[in-house]
Amino acid sequence: MLKGSQAANPDLWRRLGQMPEKRVAKTDHVADSVMDETLLAQHTTASVVENKTVVTIDFATTGDWYPCLFGSIGLDEQGQLFFSEGALARLEDDTHLVFKNAPWKNPGFQEALATALRKGGFEANRQWVSLPTQISFSREEITETELNAWKKQTIRECEAFRPERPFACINAHSIDSLKHRIRVEGTSVVPANMLANLLKGSNQLVITSELDEKQWLWLLTELQQLPDGQRPLLFTSVANGSLPLTALFPLTALFPLMALFPLTVEKQFNLKKGH
Structure with missing residues (x-):
């Protein structure tokens, strides 16, 4: 053994x-x-x-x-x-x-x-x-209706977001790395809650991309299991969500993003060509 x-x-x-x-x-x-x-x-x-x-x-x-x-x-x-x-x-x-x-x-x-x-x-x-x-x-099994109701109950309105306060961001790609239960500390490998580590010092969590149903279910379940004092306010900045990119980053910092992802950023700002 x-x-x-x-x-x-x-x-x-x-x-x-x-x-x-x-x-x-x-x-x-x-x-x-x-x-x-x-x-x-x-x-x-x-x-x-x-x-x-x-x-x-x-x-x-x-x-x-x-x-x-x-x-x-x-x-x-x-x-x-x-x-x-x-x-x-x-x-x-x-x-x-x-x-x-x-x-x-x-x-x-x-x-x-x-x-x-x-x-x-x-x-x-x-x-x-x-x-x-x-x-x-x-x-x-959790149904799609139940999951959507859970999301609606958990995600906060944009008015509650405070950009001057610490916040953490995750997306569909980074969320998978948060599922690992170990991390390297010096020369040793130790058990860890990667989501809890990410949220240290932050009481706001922003989702910056679309998540599939399994990712939403994982995230909502993990957040529910956190102690009340460690559970952050949840926001989303995707196109149909509550937060525009300007709430997260200064406008000057978004110009390079507009060059890389023009359609995404235009959708966030509701921009149209010629305006």
């Missing part, structure tokens, strides 16, 4: 990252996707089953579903390596799992879950982990 007494350094983490992650081998997968769907359907219920232990697994803030279910190498608060168990480990008998916002459209997700059910367990950290008997699960 994985254990260690020395803090992980960047080189060790790099070498570990190059090691192939052990997953359910495709050679062990004896059924096709149709048989997987049939097996999963046999364990699926329309709602939570009564008189069962209910465990909810929310994938909204999960970067990779596999470690979430089956476990993976992690770092403790001292920066030491350990094996972090997945949500399917140590389940009681007659457990009902609620898969919330799970990636059911991902064939690998269905295959890995069906294979574990078929075998009655899975291997993790060189040990066999047995799944409980009579396991069942249900699905729970």
Whole structure:
């Protein structure tokens, strides 16, 4: 089993990252996707089953579903390596799992879950982990209407923005880097909440590009989990949002941006050629 007494350094983490992650081998997968769907359907219920232990697994803030279910190498608060168990480990008998916002459209997700059910367990950290008997699960997804209502409730009007106060900006590209749970500190790799680190000293967060539904769900869930004193006011400066670029940057600083992204900036200013 994985254990260690020395803090992980960047080189060790790099070498570990190059090691192939052990997953359910495709050679062990004896059924096709149709048989997987049939097996999963046999364990699926329309709602939570009564008189069962209910465990909810929310994938909204999960970067990779596999470690979430089956476990993976992690770092403790001292920066030491350990094996972090997945949500399917140590389940009681007659457990009902609620898969919330799970990636059911991902064939690998269905295959890995069906294979574990078929075998009655899975291997993790060189040990066999047995799944409980009579396991069942249900699905729970946030709807587009619910997500839009959540966004509307969270995003503030432009009048509340204070440019003289510290603020942080994110976009569709940078948001993915915030999902990492580790960072390099000196010569060591330590666990970290990248979003919380970004927001240190700022009580305003501005989204400067369009986000897809998964990114919105991740961001809103992460913000909801922050303590009240650390939760920022949320604004958006996209074309159909509340903040114009002039609220974020001086006009002189926008001239280079207009040369690079003329259509985007013109839309922000409602400019038209010839005016």
